[in-house]
Structure formats: C-alpha cells, structure tokens
Amino acid sequence: MSVDETTTARSTSLADVAHEPGAAKPDPILVADHVVRRFGGMTAVDVDHLEVQEGVITALIGPNGAGKTTFFNLLTGFDTPNTGEWTFQGRSLSGKSGAAVAKAGVVRTFQLTKALGRLTVLQNMLLASRDNPGENLWLSWLPFLWKKHEADSTEKAMEILARFKLDTKANDYAGSLSGGQRKLLEMARALMTDPTMIMLDEPMAGVNPALVQSLLGHVQALRDEGMTVLFVEHDMHAVRHISDWVVVMAEGRIVAEGPPSSVMKDEAVVDAYLGAHHDTDLGDDSLLDPAVLARYEAEEEER
Amino acid sequence: MEEFLRILTQSAGEILAPTTAAFAIAAIGLNLHFGYTGLLNMGQAGFMLLGAYGFGITLTLGGPIWLAFLIAIAAGVVFALLLGMPTLQLRGDYLAIVTISAAEIVRWFGRSTLWQEWTGGASGLQGRYYKDPFHALSFLPEGRFALGPFEYINTGSDSWFTRIFAWGLVALVLIFVWLITRSPWGRVLKGIREDEDAVRALGKSVYSYKLQALVLGGAIGALAGVVYAIPLAISPDSMGGRTMTFFVWTVLLLGGAATVFGPVLGSMIFFTAYMFMRTGMRALSEDTAVGNVISTTQVEYIGGMLVGITLMCLVIFRPQGILGNKKELAFNVR
Numbered sequence: 001m002s003v004d005e006t007t008t009a010r011s012t013s014l015a016d017v018a019h020e021p022g023a024a025k026p027d028p029i030l031v032a033d034h035v036v037r038r039f040g041g042m043t044a045v046d047v048d049h050l051e052v053q054e055g056v057i058t059a060l061i062g063p064n065g066a067g068k069t070t071f072f073n074l075l076t077g078f079d080t081p082n083t084g085e086w087t088f089q090g091r092s093l094s095g096k097s098g099a100a101v102a103k104a105g106v107v108r109t110f111q112l113t114k115a116l117g118r119l120t121v122l123q124n125m126l127l128a129s130r131d132n133p134g135e136n137l138w139l140s141w142l143p144f145l146w147k148k149h150e151a152d153s154t155e156k157a158m159e160i161l162a163r164f165k166l167d168t169k170a171n172d173y174a175g176s177l178s179g180g181q182r183k184l185l186e187m188a189r190a191l192m193t194d195p196t197m198i199m200l201d202e203p204m205a206g207v208n209p210a211l212v213q214s215l216l217g218h219v220q221a222l223r224d225e226g227m228t229v230l231f232v233e234h235d236m237h238a239v240r241h242i243s244d245w246v247v248v249m250a251e252g253r254i255v256a257e258g259p260p261s262s263v264m265k266d267e268a269v270v271d272a273y274l275g276a277h278h279d280t281d282l283g284d285d286s287l288l289d290p291a292v293l294a295r296y297e298a299e300e301e302e303r
Numbered sequence: 304m305e306e307f308l309r310i311l312t313q314s315a316g317e318i319l320a321p322t323t324a325a326f327a328i329a330a331i332g333l334n335l336h337f338g339y340t341g342l343l344n345m346g347q348a349g350f351m352l353l354g355a356y357g358f359g360i361t362l363t364l365g366g367p368i369w370l371a372f373l374i375a376i377a378a379g380v381v382f383a384l385l386l387g388m389p390t391l392q393l394r395g396d397y398l399a400i401v402t403i404s405a406a407e408i409v410r411w412f413g414r415s416t417l418w419q420e421w422t423g424g425a426s427g428l429q430g431r432y433y434k435d436p437f438h439a440l441s442f443l444p445e446g447r448f449a450l451g452p453f454e455y456i457n458t459g460s461d462s463w464f465t466r467i468f469a470w471g472l473v474a475l476v477l478i479f480v481w482l483i484t485r486s487p488w489g490r491v492l493k494g495i496r497e498d499e500d501a502v503r504a505l506g507k508s509v510y511s512y513k514l515q516a517l518v519l520g521g522a523i524g525a526l527a528g529v530v531y532a533i534p535l536a537i538s539p540d541s542m543g544g545r546t547m548t549f550f551v552w553t554v555l556l557l558g559g560a561a562t563v564f565g566p567v568l569g570s571m572i573f574f575t576a577y578m579f580m581r582t583g584m585r586a587l588s589e590d591t592a593v594g595n596v597i598s599t600t601q602v603e604y605i606g607g608m609l610v611g612i613t614l615m616c617l618v619i620f621r622p623q624g625i626l627g628n629k630k631e632l633a634f635n636v637r
Contacts (some may be wrong), residue, residue: 078500102506114501116494126487127494128505134487135507137515141482150487186501193505 014053014245019258019266022049029054029197029228030075030106035084037070037252044070045081046252052197057219057229059239059260062249063273068232069111071249072201076108077101089196105196111205111232115182117175121166124174124185125157126150128192157192164188164218180211187218198222200231204238216242236264248272306586312452314579319453321461323574324469325351325531330555330566331476332523338560339484340516341496343399346386347524347551349406352413352543353378354525355532360421362433368440371433372529379525382409383518391513406543413539427538430460437533438464460534469530473567476523481563483519492516493561546607553614559624568625581606 017023028051037045045067052058060068073079075086077098085094093101102108116124126132132153133139134146161167164184169177174185183203190198203219204212212235220242223229233239239246239260246263248256250272256263263269317323329347336342357378361371382405390401412418414425422428441458448455448463458464483489491512494502499509531542541547550573558569584602587593597605617624 076504078503097508098500098503099506099508102504107506108504110500110504114498114504116497116501118497119490119493123490123493127490127502130506132487135491137483137488137519140486140488141479143486146487189505 014056014259017053017245017257019256019262021254021257023051023257025051025053027054028052030086030088030230032075032086033084035071035074035081035086037067037074037079037081043252045074047071047084047249047254050247050254052228052230053245054228055223055226056244057223057231057242058245058247059243060230060232060247060249061234061236061239062255065251066249066272067252068249069201070252072108072199072232075101076106076199078108102193102195105194106199107190107193107195107197108199109183109186109190109201109203111201113179113182113186115174115177115185117173119174120171121161121174121177121185122154122157122170124189125161125192126153128189129153129157130193153192160188160191165214180207180215183207183215184211184218187215191222195227197228197230200229202232202234204233204235212238240264306590310579310582310586313582314575316453317574317578318571319466319470320574321465321469321530321534323570324466324473325527326551326554326574327473327527327567327570328476328530329524329527329551330558330570331473331480332520332527333551333555334560334562334566335480335484335492335516335520335523337555338562338565339489339492339496340513341395342391342513342517342520343395344402344517344520345399345548346402346404346406348543348545348547349402349409350379350382350521350524351528351531351547352406352409352537352539353382354528355537355542356413356422356428357525358529359428359433359532359537362436363421363428368436371436372526375525375529376522379522380518382525383521384514386521387514387517391510391517403545403548406545406548410539410543413543422539423537425539427536427540430532430534430536434460434533437468440464440468443467462534465534469533472526472530476526477563477567480523484563488512549614550610553610553617556614556617556622556624559627562624562626562628565624565626572625577606577610580609 013026017025030050030052032047032050034049035045035047036043060071062068070079074081074084075093077093077096077100080095085092087093088104088106091104093104093106096104116127119127129149132146132149134143134150139145158167158170161170164187166181166184166188169181174182177185183206187200187203200219203215207215216238219229219231223244231243243260246258246260247254248263248266248269250268255268255272256266258266329351332350333344333347336344354375357375358371361374362368366374386398386401386405390398413422413427416424438458441464443457443464446457448457455466456462484492491502491507494507495509495512503509528542554569554573555566556569557573558565558567581602584597584605585599588597588599588602
C-alpha cells in the first residue's frame with residue numbers, strides 16, 4: 001500500500017464519525033470514561049467519554065488551564081483520578097502505574113523535556129530498551145548474559161538516532177544538547193520501547209521554527225509506521241498540518257471533536273479560546289445601557 | 304625534624320588502617336545510594352551501628368563467625384527495607400529526613416537500658432567479647448612484622464591480619480559494586496538519579512530499583528560497621544552518631560561520587576590528612592608558642608570543625624571530588 005492510499009484509508013476511517021464531543025470511532029484503541037480529577041475545589045479534568053482512533057494522529061488542544069496535561073498524566077499513570085476508567089486495546093489501564101502503562105505499549109514524553117543529562121545520548125537510548133536481562137540485579141554482574149541484547153539494542157538505537165540526525169552526538173552527554181535536540185532525543189528514546197501508542201506532551205514547545213518542520217515530519221512518520229499518536233499542542237499551525245482528528249478541551253471538559261479543517265470553526269472552540277463575546281464591540285454605546293449589560297451577564301451565567 | 308617524621312609516619316599509617324578501610328566500605332555503600340541512584344541517605348551511621356551490633360551480639364552469645372557476618376548483613380537489609388518501603392514512594396528529600404532520624408533512633412535504642420543485657424547500653428560492647436573468634440581466623444604466625452616504618456603485631460586488634468581482612472573486604476565489595484554498576488542495571492540507577500519520571504515513562508519500576516539500591520548500599524554499610532568495630536569496640540555514641548555519617552559523606556564527596564575508586568581514595572586521603580592535622584596541631588600546641596592560643600584539649604574540636612569546613616568547600620568548589628568527571632557534572636541542569 002502506498003502512502004497515498006494509507007492516507008485515503010485513514011481519512012475515510014474517520015469520515016463517518018460525528019463531529020461531536022465523545023464521538024464513537026470505528027477502531028478505538030484508547031477509550032476513557034468519566035475521568036474526573038479534582039484539585040481541592042477545582043475540577044481540572046471532567047471527561048465523560050473519549051475514544052481515540054487507532055493508527056491516526058489525534059491532537060488534543062485547548063486554552064491554557066484546560067486540563068490537557070492533567071488528562072495526559074491521568075491516562076499515563078502519572079496522576080490518580082478521583083473517578084474514571086479507561087482501556088487500551090480492550091485491557092483496563094485505570095489505576096496502573098506509569099511503568100505498567102509504558103509496558104502495555106503506551107509511551108509518553110513530557111512538556112518539560114526529560115533528557116537524562118548525565119547519561120550519554122546512546123545510554124539514554126539503551127535505557128529505553130525493553131526486557132534487557134542485564135537490568136535484573138541477579139544477572140547484572142554476568143555480562144555474558146546481556147552482551148548480546150546490548151549489542152542488538154545499540155544497533156537499533158543507532159538506526160533510530162540516525163533517523164533523528166542525532167547519531168553523531170551518540171557519545172555526548174544528553175545535557176549538552178540544545179532544547180530542540182532534547183525533544184528529538186526524547187522522541188527517539190520513546191521509539192526504542194517499540195510503542196503501540198505514543199503520547200507527546202507539547203512536542204513543539206520551545207523548538208526553533210527550523211526544527212518544527214522536521215519534528216512534524218517525524219510525528220507523521222510514526223503514524224505511517226502504524227503507531228497511534230496522541231499529542232497536546234498549542235501551535236495551531238502544527239495541529240492543522242499533521243493531525244487527522246482534533247479533540248478540544250476547555251475547563252476540563254471535551255467541548256468539540258472533528259477534523260482539523262472544520263473543528264477550528266466550531267462555535268464552542270471559538271468560545272473556549274476567545275470567549276463568547278469576542279466580537280462584541282467594546283466601543284459600542286449600547287454597553288453603557290444597563291439593560292443590555294444585564295442581558296450579557298445573564299447569558300454569561302447560563303453558560 | 305625527628306618529630307616531623309614521626310607525625311608523617313603516623314599519618315601515612317592511616318592509609319592502610321582498618322578504620323580507613325571501614326570508611327571506604329561505608330562510602331562505597333553510600334555511593335550506591337547517592338552517587339548512582341541519587342538517594343540522600345543521611346543515616347549511614349545507623350546501618351553501620353546495626354551491622355556492628357549484629358556481629359558483636361551474635362559472637363557474644365557464642366554464635367559461629369559466619370553467622371555473625373550474615374546477621375550483620377541481614378540487619379542492614381532489614382533496616383533498609385523498613386526505611387525504604389514507606390519513604391521511597393516520596394520525593395528525595397524525605398528520605399534524608401527519615402534516615403537521619405532513623406539512625407538517631409538506632410543509636411538511642413542502643414544506649415538505652417532496654418536491651419542493656421545484649422547491647423551494653425551507653426557504654427557499649429567491649430571488644431574482648433567478640434574479638435577472639437575473629438582472631439582465630441588468622442593464618443599469620445605469631446609475632447610482629449615490620450614493613451618499613453610500619454610495625455604491627457601479626458594477629459590482634461591493631462594488627463596485620465585485621466588490615467588484610469579489612470582491605471580484602473574493600474576489594475571484594477569494590478569488585479561487586481563495579482560489576483553491578485557498569486551493567487544495564489547500573490544504567491537504570493543513573494537514569495533514576497537524573498529523572499525518575501522519565502525512567503518510569505520508559506516502563507521501569509523505579510520503586511523496585513530504588514529499594515534494591517537502598518538495600519544493597521545498606522548491607523554494605525552494615526559490613527563497614529563490622530570492620531570498624533573489629534579493632535575497637537561497639538559504642539553507640541561514637542559509631543552511630545551524626546559525626547560518623549558526615550565523615551562518610553566527606554569521604555565520598557572528596558573521592559568523587561559515582562566513581563568506582565572515589566570512596567577508597569577519599570577515605571585514604573581524608574584519614575591521612577585528618578591524622579596529620581591533629582597530630583601536627585598537638586605537637587605545635589605542646590612544643591611551641593601556639594600552645595598559648597590553642598590548648599591540646601581543643602585540638603580535637605578544631606579538627607572536627609575543619610572537617611565540616613572541608614565538606615562545605617568540597618560541595619561548593621569541587622562537587623565532583625578528586626576522581627569525578629568534570630564534564631559529567633558540568634551539565635547538572637536543574
């Protein structure tokens with residue numbers, strides 16, 4: 001199947017999906033229900049239902065404080081919800097630790113990049129390798145038991161690093177990389193675990209524009225290899241450019257879903273980002289009229 | 304001049320002293336905690352004291368010597384599990400608070416009259432109760448032996464056999480730690496030191512690795528306590544106190560954390576310099592006009608203060624220690 005055909009297949013797979021929050025997908029890989037996280041009196045996340053389609057790039061967008069990263073942390077076991085359950089490939093992941101979620105095949109990256117500074121780039125990569133017998137304390141002092149795994153992983157790591165143009169830096173400390181290179185390293189490291197689904201928390205944040213293009217290319221390449229991608233992003237250009245489906249969060253809830261071309265025009269999305277009265281002319285004399293103001297306030301109350 | 308030579312010889316004698324070996328072992332254990340895993344263990348003295356008690360009490364009660372070593376190690380393991388299981392889920396600094404208080408609890412239990420029958424209370428356990436089975440292990444002939452200016456009896460408290468045993472143990476522990484830390488297992492520990500969330504996100508059980516490191520380092524600390532107690536006695540106040548912990552930290556940071564030979568080199572340099580400083584000051588105080596300012600009784604206290612100042616200067620000016628990789632530490636982005 002050529003790339004064009006897969007793209008067509010992908011867009012058709014989502015063609016019949018309703019453009020509404022919590023829409024059912026034909027092949028959902030991740031399904032979340034009633035996920036609620038409260039911090040004191042504030043409800044940070046309150047997601048009734050979300051399905052993430054397998055094999056496509058889904059973007060999770062929303063204004064600051066919408067609860068996107070908190071939702072990410074809940075799904076990946078880095079935070080505990082007050083209520084809610086979710087499944088990945090039909091198996092429940094709710095209440096599982098971050099390590100268990102990663103073992104199930106969902107690997108994540110962080111908004112503030114977590115390159116392991118005092119390890120070399122290659123060591124960062126090798127650390128991510130799965131089922132390394134040498135990581136067992138009882139076997140660790142017997143190198144002949146893990147030399148082969150180590151050699152195989154090194155080969156694989158160098159291939160991935162070459163793809164991300166980091167292979168020349170393999171023996172440098174990760175702490176010496178630039179911010180953008182660290183983002184690349186984090187993504188490359190995530191790939192070392194052979195994930196089924198990859199969750200990227202603001203992959204473009206703090207990356208210089210020249211590198212954004214190549215990062216976008218890498219994300220698309222992941223999808224074309226069959227991985228499911230869910231990413232949080234602020235950069236609307238990036239979202240429009242690469243995502244197949246967009247989920248919009250505001251004040252902890254999912255307010256809209258749809259393909260990138262139409263979802264930005266959704267009234268709920270515009271409201272979420274700009275406020276419901278963004279096109280009200282503040283120079284309008286009618287605003288001085290108490291009756292009109294009262295009407296706006298009443299509208300605001302209802303929302 | 305003769306006096307100066309005597310001071311030099313006495314200081315150089317510290318290089319191979321059993322105490323130096325004991326601190327080297329304790330620092331190797333702490334290195335596993337702090338240097339590799341980033342765990343702030345401020346209670347290594349507690350592990351040492353427990354190990355010494357385990358060893359001394361078993362022998363005092365007439366147990367065989369292999370059992371005494373096993374019980375010493377087991378004491379360190381149990382203490383590490385007790386400390387680690389509730390606290391390793393929390394963030395780093397909590398472990399420091401818990402370990403420093405736990406070490407104090409061990410010391411206070413040791414000096415209380417509660418178990419005086421076994422621990423000897425505040426005055427501790429005299430060496431004569433447990434030294435004989437250890438000296439019976441000696442393969443050296445009776446008599447004394449002189450190596451250059453260093454002359455000790457072959458078998459006894461401050462003897463060649465104690466030195467051979469202590470440094471043999473240092474070598475064993477060193478090889479063991481070198482083997483396990485250069486492996487992928489050691490790499491996971493270093494990953495945890497850098498950022499445990501990143502390691503968790505890659506599917507490793509961080510808690511289990513931290514507990515393994517704490518237990519291993521603690522068991523090594525308990526062995527260090529045994530080595531420390533063999534030529535001396537077991538006294539809770541001199542062994543289990545905070546001073547002991549800070550000496551171990553100074554030794555580790557001086558030699559270089561996260562290096563293989565750092566703890567050994569650090570211990571040798573530290574005790575040589577410490578001895579030189581104290582004997583030198585004492586000689587000056589006795590024989591020269593310095594005595595009018597610093598009396599001989601004050602020398603110990605000044606020595607302790609200077610160790611504190613050295614520790615501070617190390618952390619500020621050369622955090623990587625003598626053997627540490629400057630490049631590795633230069634990117635300590637936080």
